[in-house]
Amino acid sequence: MARYRDRKATGSSGSGLYNLRPLSTVKHSIPEARWPSAEEASKSRVFSPGSLGEVRTESRTWVPAMVPWRCTEEGFVTPEVLDWYGRLADGRPGVLVVEATGIRDVPSGPLMRAGHERFIPGLTELVELVRARSGGETRLIIQLIDFLTIRRRPEEEQWIRRFLKLEPRHHEAARALGHEPADDDALRELLLSLDHETLLSLLNEREREDLQMGYRERVNDLQLPHIQELPAVLPGLFADAAARAEAAGFDGVELHYAHAYTMASFLSAKNNRDDGYGGSPAARARLPLEVFHAVRDRVGPSLAVGCRFLGDEVIGGGGRIEDACYYGVAFAEAGMDFLSVSKGGKFEDAKQPKVGAASYPYTGESGHECMPTVRIEGDAPFGRNLSLPRAIRDAVRGAGHETPVVAAGGLNDFDIMERALSAGACDFVAAARQSLADPDWWAKLRAGRGKEVNRCLYTNYCEALDQRHLQVTCQLWDRDLGAAGSSELLSPDGKRRLSAPPWKP
Numbered sequence: 001m002a003r004y005r006d007r008k009a010t011g012s013s014g015s016g017l018y019n020l021r022p023l024s025t026v027k028h029s030i031p032e033a034r035w036p037s038a039e040e041a042s043k044s045r046v047f048s049p050g051s052l053g054e055v056r057t058e059s060r061t062w063v064p065a066m067v068p069w070r071c072t073e074e075g076f077v078t079p080e081v082l083d084w085y086g087r088l089a090d091g092r093p094g095v096l097v098v099e100a101t102g103i104r105d106v107p108s109g110p111l112m113r114a115g116h117e118r119f120i121p122g123l124t125e126l127v128e129l130v131r132a133r134s135g136g137e138t139r140l141i142i143q144l145i146d147f148l149t150i151r152r153r154p155e156e157e158q159w160i161r162r163f164l165k166l167e168p169r170h171h172e173a174a175r176a177l178g179h180e181p182a183d184d185d186a187l188r189e190l191l192l193s194l195d196h197e198t199l200l201s202l203l204n205e206r207e208r209e210d211l212q213m214g215y216r217e218r219v220n221d222l223q224l225p226h227i228q229e230l231p232a233v234l235p236g237l238f239a240d241a242a243a244r245a246e247a248a249g250f251d252g253v254e255l256h257y258a259h260a261y262t263m264a265s266f267l268s269a270k271n272n273r274d275d276g277y278g279g280s281p282a283a284r285a286r287l288p289l290e291v292f293h294a295v296r297d298r299v300g301p302s303l304a305v306g307c308r309f310l311g312d313e314v315i316g317g318g319g320r321i322e323d324a325c326y327y328g329v330a331f332a333e334a335g336m337d338f339l340s341v342s343k344g345g346k347f348e349d350a351k352q353p354k355v356g357a358a359s360y361p362y363t364g365e366s367g368h369e370c371m372p373t374v375r376i377e378g379d380a381p382f383g384r385n386l387s388l389p390r391a392i393r394d395a396v397r398g399a400g401h402e403t404p405v406v407a408a409g410g411l412n413d414f415d416i417m418e419r420a421l422s423a424g425a426c427d428f429v430a431a432a433r434q435s436l437a438d439p440d441w442w443a444k445l446r447a448g449r450g451k452e453v454n455r456c457l458y459t460n461y462c463e464a465l466d467q468r469h470l471q472v473t474c475q476l477w478d479r480d481l482g483a484a485g486s487s488e489l490l491s492p493d494g495k496r497r498l499s500a501p502p503w504k505p
Ligand SMILES: Cc1cc2nc3c(=O)[nH]c(=O)nc-3n(C[C@H](O)[C@H](O)[C@H](O)COP(=O)(O)O)c2cc1C
Pocket: 001, 002, 064, 065, 066, 067, 068, 099, 100, 143, 258, 308, 342, 370, 371, 372, 408, 409, 410, 411, 430, 431, 432, 433, 434, 462, 463, 466, 472
């Protein structure tokens, strides 16, 4: 899930040692897969029933949230959104998670929204479509997100003239360089005349980052009243949005506590708020738990409520698996119905954006770990992150809870998923890009027709579209674009299919 144009996301400052590692020059190949017969699939763990609280699932297969950028600018469901989820439902995964959906009633670009009652009819249509297309087999969960403001990287001159708040320390620094600006205007002119490196030497760390990366709010910015008030407002906002999801007929909600967004920033080891919501792991988990309780109290027991959170932040000074195990146990103890584990995806190690572009949290090492490609250093991307859900699940089981744990990251063939389940690494297997590449792949596996699976190449063409805020598609869908029927949905330039080509079961 990408940036939200000039708007939102959060984290804290500082880059880590992680972003120093380049992408590998070695390309991992996609291993040959052994596909099961229909009989083997029917007896497998992958296709055995599961449960998320009171919600029963037909199988342990899961399509995690993916933002396809297909809503209206106002955040309403469109025919293209329906097409996207309808196509994913054709494969009948046990669980399908709808993209990160904004809980506030504020402009957020083409991000799906649940911040007002007016969004309920569109969401209801979506639920009904998925039920129909999956023959009632797929349980539908919506991911709920909050995010903070992020702005594009500014022009240096514009930033100095409009955004830099001058303080006595800037005058002092100028004097130390032998200048004596008479007033703030003269100081701004002086700053404009300096070479880039000298200018940077006059700024503090936060100002340097604002200039070089673009302004970004953090949960640590307690000097900002709306940031200070987050613990007071977020439980109600999440609860209201969850109630709307319930009214629309969803089977569950996934609280987005992962990646670069508000709730993940509360959980982050970099959260140093001193108001009881930062510092120790218990204080960092306080708001996420309060949000969960507010949601649980608002909705009925038949709605599954869980969260997605990070097994490892993958940034210098960020939380590691020990923190995640602590959170997993705390969430299980609180009564969450599932724990979905992701990795990385942070702003702290993101690459510098071009002037006029916003920072994107999947461009650094933590982003590469979140959506590993065949060019990643070390182990191949396939099942690369399984040690995280396994450790969290062990901790949760050790504390006496049966809360199901969901694993993701390069899960691309039957054996890898079956092994992960039988080895106790997880209770559900989530595949994002493989399901995007071939939404029918679950149905093909079940039917013993695995040889027909179009296998994801893990090169992240789709993610590059996400980054540029273009409607997300898969490069594999366009292999025979010339043969596409005129009724097929194409991108505005006519060069990309907006939907996977049909497959006849
Ligand atoms: C285009 C795209 C959009 C994504 N959007 C979200 C999102 O909205 N929320 C989320 O938690 N993860 C999001 N992800 C991450 C995936 O859910 C998943 O964790 C990641 O791709 C690794 O799984 P995979 O190897 O099966 O693709 C997105 C991934 C892609 C490729």
